[in-house]
Amino acid sequence: xxxxxxxxxxxxxxxxxxxxxxxxxxxxxRDALHAEALGFHSLWLAEHHFWYDGWCxxxxxxxxxVLSQTSTLKAGTGVHLLPLWDPPTAATAxxxxxxxxxxxxxxxxxxxxxxxxxxxxxxxxxxxxxxMDAALDAIALRWNQEGRGPRVLVGGFSAAAMTRAxxxxxxxxxxxxxxxxxxxxxIERYREAAHEAGRTPGxxxxxxxxxxxxxxxxQREAAERxxxxxxxxxxGCWFELNGRSGFEEPELxxxxxxxxxxxxxxxxxxxxxxxxxxxxxxxxxxxxxxxxRDDVSADHRHAMExxxxxxxxxxPPLSA
Amino acid sequence: MRVGLLLPLSGRDGTARDLGRRSxxxxxxxxxxxxxxxxxxxxxxxxxxxxVAAAFVAPLTAVIRIAACVDAGAHPVHxxxxxxxxxxxSNGRLVLALRGDTEAAAMLAETxxxxxxxxxxxxxxxxxxxxxxxxxxxxxxSEDRVSVTPQPAQLALPIWVAGSGGASAARERGLxxxxxxxVGAAEAERTWRAxxxxxxxxxxxxxxxxxxxxxxxxxxxxxxEAVVAELRAESVRWxxxxxxxxxxxxxxxxxxxxAVERIGSxxxxxxxxxxxPVHLLEHLxxxxxxxxxxxADGEVPA
Numbered sequence: 295x296x297x298x299x300x301x302x303x304x305x306x307x308x309x310x311x312x313x314x315x316x317x318x319x320x321x322x323x324r325d326a327l328h329a330e331a332l333g334f335h336s337l338w339l340a341e342h343h344f345w346y347d348g349w350c351x352x353x354x355x356x357x358x359x360v361l362s363q364t365s366t367l368k369a370g371t372g373v374h375l376l377p378l379w380d381p382p383t384a385a386t387a388x389x390x391x392x393x394x395x396x397x398x399x400x401x402x403x404x405x406x407x408x409x410x411x412x413x414x415x416x417x418x419x420x421x422x423x424x425x426m427d428a429a430l431d432a433i434a435l436r437w438n439q440e441g442r443g444p445r446v447l448v449g450g451f452s453a454a455a456m457t458r459a460x461x462x463x464x465x466x467x468x469x470x471x472x473x474x475x476x477x478x479x480x481i482e483r484y485r486e487a488a489h490e491a492g493r494t495p496g497x498x499x500x501x502x503x504x505x506x507x508x509x510x511x512x513q514r515e516a517a518e519r520x521x522x523x524x525x526x527x528x529x530g531c532w533f534e535l536n537g538r539s540g541f542e543e544p545e546l547x548x549x550x551x552x553x554x555x556x557x558x559x560x561x562x563x564x565x566x567x568x569x570x571x572x573x574x575x576x577x578x579x580x581x582x583x584x585x586x587r588d589d590v591s592a593d594h595r596h597a598m599e600x601x602x603x604x605x606x607x608x609x610p611p612l613s614a
Numbered sequence: 615m616r617v618g619l620l621l622p623l624s625g626r627d628g629t630a631r632d633l634g635r636r637s638x639x640x641x642x643x644x645x646x647x648x649x650x651x652x653x654x655x656x657x658x659x660x661x662x663x664x665x666v667a668a669a670f671v672a673p674l675t676a677v678i679r680i681a682a683c684v685d686a687g688a689h690p691v692h693x694x695x696x697x698x699x700x701x702x703x704s705n706g707r708l709v710l711a712l713r714g715d716t717e718a719a720a721m722l723a724e725t726x727x728x729x730x731x732x733x734x735x736x737x738x739x740x741x742x743x744x745x746x747x748x749x750x751x752x753x754x755x756s757e758d759r760v761s762v763t764p765q766p767a768q769l770a771l772p773i774w775v776a777g778s779g780g781a782s783a784a785r786e787r788g789l790x791x792x793x794x795x796x797v798g799a800a801e802a803e804r805t806w807r808a809x810x811x812x813x814x815x816x817x818x819x820x821x822x823x824x825x826x827x828x829x830x831x832x833x834x835x836x837x838x839e840a841v842v843a844e845l846r847a848e849s850v851r852w853x854x855x856x857x858x859x860x861x862x863x864x865x866x867x868x869x870x871x872x873a874v875e876r877i878g879s880x881x882x883x884x885x886x887x888x889x890x891p892v893h894l895l896e897h898l899x900x901x902x903x904x905x906x907x908x909x910a911d912g913e914v915p916a
Contacts, residue, residue: 316706
């Protein structure tokens with residue numbers, strides 16, 4: 295069985311689920327204690343900038359709140375948009391948290407894709423690949439060599455991302471949209487890149503939408519509808535499809551949303567546990583279950599409890 | 615007078631891992647704030663981000679104010695974003711202190727302008743010597759102005775200015791300047807007289823903070839009456855109203871806890887009135903001071 299974490303805490307206050315930011319961060323620290331008590335490996339945060347819903351712009355600072363009251367739970371970023379940050383600033387933040395909380399920080403890093411975010415920091419989006427490489431060389435290689443600092447996982451599944459991670463001996467963090475069919479070849483490409491560079495491959499992490507049902511087809515259909523709904527606003531506003539925003543390309547948007555539902559883990563807790571065990575055989579070391587729902591009314595705490603019961607049968611029951 | 619405690623951030627001598635416990639101790643002693651300060655001389659020791667440290671101690675405490683001392687240099691929008699997250703995690707208890715020395719005065723000034731704009735509710739645009747926000751780079755889709763989100767929990771984030779390059783930058787923006795540990799009462803008085811002259815009544819609402827070192831024994835003992843007398847004198851002389859006390863580095867944990875208890879029970883109470891009546895001071899002398907006996911050098915209190 296791979297390690298199983300929960301995600302992604304985006305800290306959004308959406309039109310569908312409005313919340314004061316301070317209340318959202320208070321809930322984050324409560325959820326961290328809950329996740330640890332249930333036996334989950336880690337809790338994962340995300341990063342975006344300049345959006346109406348207050349999407350968390352500083353996930354390493356938020357991770358500090360996750361780690362301060364917990365003792366074994368890890369905090370992850372899925373993902374930290376490293377090209378937007380100056381390497382010394384990003385490195386100091388992560389190193390400070392490791393100094394305070396121990397080796398419990400997993401730094402998933404990604405390129406970012408929204409022009410307005412790069413422009414806000416005076417950067418051209420076209421430089422993102424070069425900036426990522428420079429940051430990884432300046433920070434992650436040093437941490438690797440010195441045997442300290444957070445563990446770094448490179449987000450994405452493109453050939454470039456697999457090479458970027460493998461040649462440096464860093465881990466990878468695969469997105470929910472990667473199909474089961476392409477999973478094996480993607481991991482193989484990553485391992486080859488590591489071996490060609492004379493490096494040992496690192497950790498393989500993966501994000502998966504997860505929704506607990508009673509096993510009926512009626513609830514499965516409802517879960518698929520809700521997963522699509524929970525990704526609609528984000529995908530519609532943020533993804534550039536055919537050169538336009540997702541909402542202007544409804545057919546392409548629907549196809550994008552179907553990637554979320556088609557690759558989701560939907561079923562009874564035992565069925566989900568079985569699918570997670572199969573991911574282990576495919577070479578996945580860590581599965582992050584996407585349980586938070588920013589755009590639909592559903593309680594992630596109930597889903598976490600149900601899944602923990604199937605995933606960690608030996609863990610002590612929570613007191614009511 | 616508000617009384618706080620300086621907590622240095624250093625990964626080398628173990629204080630980083632002690633930070634949570636020491637923050638809780640300061641709150642339990644009734645202190646008003648903790649001041650989280652990276653060591654200027656120790657870049658790369660892995661513990662220098664005071665805003666991450668503030669976010670770490672915030673869930674461990676409930677009411678104490680958390681001042682994070684941040685050196686100018688990082689992109690100010692990132693400083694603002696980290697500060698906003700820390701302010702929300704602490705439910706509005708953050709004070710952001712931006713620090714710069716004389717050589718970095720221009721960078722500190724631009725950092726202040728950008729952080730002030732980025733933590734305010736209105737969309738903004740900035741064009742400075744060092745930073746342009748938004749960049750409006752031709753290859754990007756971009757906007758004329760940006761809003762940093764979310765907003766701080768506080769309606770206006772308190773921003774203080776520290777460091778040798780900070781006095782005039784603070785004055786020009788109507789902000790509080792923090793007198794450093796090496797700045798004596800005479801210089802602090804000159805700084806605040808100049809501020810009063812320049813700002814007039816606008817200076818009245820400004821807090822007047824200073825960092826002051828406490829000469830304590832290795833056991834954490836110190837002369838509380840002398841400390842109180844010095845702080846009272848500075849209060850009268852130039853209006854000192856937030857004192858951040860710095861204990862000697864390297865105190866053992868028990869000695870540190872002892873010193874913080876003494877600050878909370880003997881120093882802070884005497885500074886809450888202009889002239890505590892004699893019978894109160896006699897009570898402190900006979901009832902309270904024996905609870906915190908002077909301890910010989912090298913001896914660790916029980």
